[in-house]
Amino acid sequence: MLVNGQWVEKWQPVQASDDKGRFIRQTSGFRHRIGAESAVGFATEAGRYVLYVAYICPWACRTLIALRLKGLEHAIEVRVVDPRLTDQGWAFTGELGTDLDDINGARYMHELYTRADPAYTGRATVPVLWDRARGTIVNNESADIVQILNSDFGALVRNTIDLRPAALLDAIEAANARLYADFNNGVYQAGFATTQAAYDEAVQRVFDALAWMDGQLANAQWLVGDQLTETDIRAFVTLIRFELAYYGLFKCNLRPLSAYPNVMAYLRRLLAMPAFADSVRAEHIKAGYYSIRALNPSGIVPAGPALDYL
Numbered sequence: 001m002l003v004n005g006q007w008v009e010k011w012q013p014v015q016a017s018d019d020k021g022r023f024i025r026q027t028s029g030f031r032h033r034i035g036a037e038s039a040v041g042f043a044t045e046a047g048r049y050v051l052y053v054a055y056i057c058p059w060a061c062r063t064l065i066a067l068r069l070k071g072l073e074h075a076i077e078v079r080v081v082d083p084r085l086t087d088q089g090w091a092f093t094g095e096l097g098t099d100l101d102d103i104n105g106a107r108y109m110h111e112l113y114t115r116a117d118p119a120y121t122g123r124a125t126v127p128v129l130w131d132r133a134r135g136t137i138v139n140n141e142s143a144d145i146v147q148i149l150n151s152d153f154g155a156l157v158r159n160t161i162d163l164r165p166a167a168l169l170d171a172i173e174a175a176n177a178r179l180y181a182d183f184n185n186g187v188y189q190a191g192f193a194t195t196q197a198a199y200d201e202a203v204q205r206v207f208d209a210l211a212w213m214d215g216q217l218a219n220a221q222w223l224v225g226d227q228l229t230e231t232d233i234r235a236f237v238t239l240i241r242f243e244l245a246y247y248g249l250f251k252c253n254l255r256p257l258s259a260y261p262n263v264m265a266y267l268r269r270l271l272a273m274p275a276f277a278d279s280v281r282a283e284h285i286k287a288g289y290y291s292i293r294a295l296n297p298s299g300i301v302p303a304g305p306a307l308d309y310l
């Protein structure tokens with residue numbers, strides 16, 4: 001991570017943990033908005049902003065899906081890092097079909113953070129929404145970036161879908177909170193638990209969340225209301241990684257995904273939409289997760305699983 005702008009640490013996949021061995025995720029550092037929502041003048045312009053992502057990363061892929069759903073590909077360029085974290089964090093290698101950083105000439109993602117703030121302290125995470133005009137980070141919190149894409153680009157959007165409709169906002173926020181705690185972050189808490197008790201507790205919550213989703217989807221197409229919302233994006237990014245990474249590497253193996261038929265049908269429904277399907281690079285997901293040495297010292301990437309929905 002960066003401390004006062006210096007890269008100080010070999011990457012530690014086990015981030016902070018509390019006194020019970022539970023994994024704790026850091027909070028994001030750049031939280032600006034764009035257009036009328038911006039207090040500091042980040043104007044709504046086509047071609048000005050760049051979205052840096054990793055296809056391994058569920059948080060980054062939320063923003064990619066939102067970008068596609070809103071029809072903003074023409075206005076915001078995307079650059080992709082190598083899915084395998086290095087001692088210096090995310091790298092631009094050009095391997096596995098990823099990008100070199102032709103925008104900033106960076107070799108590592110942390111260079112963008114120190115360019116934005118020479119004294120930055122924190123992890124150099126993806127996603128990052130970058131402003132080419134000022135040479136700085138607008139925002140590095142995926143939940144904010146989804147909101148920015150949903151509502152800050154005004155007439156530039158080519159699809160008027162509203163991912164956070166006002167009438168559903170309370171239900172969306174409630175579902176998001178539950179999904180984040182028990183599912184999106186729950187799988188990480190199971191995978192990175194450093195005590196049996198912390199793992200047992202986390203893995204149970206993960207499967208409780210799957211049961212809850214299966215119930216919600218028994219008579220509904222979407223998790224909230226009768227339209228696609230941000231909540232469906234959040235569910236999807238964890239579901240699509242479930243069998244590729246979390247079931248094996250994170251030991252989320254109480255039951256197979258096929259034990260949740262409504263969830264499976266929902267996953268297939270989402271995958272039928274290009275915005276969702278195009279955000280999935282199974283090779284990146286496997287290469288990235290299985291390169292976490294603390295969980296997989298040999299670095300061997302498994303051959304399977306063969307999935308009929310991919």
Ligand SMILES: N[C@@H](CCC(=O)N[C@@H](CS)C(=O)NCC(=O)O)C(=O)O
Pocket residue numbers: 026027028056057058059060089123124125126127140141142143
């Ligand atoms: N709060 C962030 C979390 C993003 C995050 O944790 N990204 C991970 C990849 S999945 C990352 O970049 N980790 C690198 C590190 O922690 O050094 C968000 O949702 O945008």
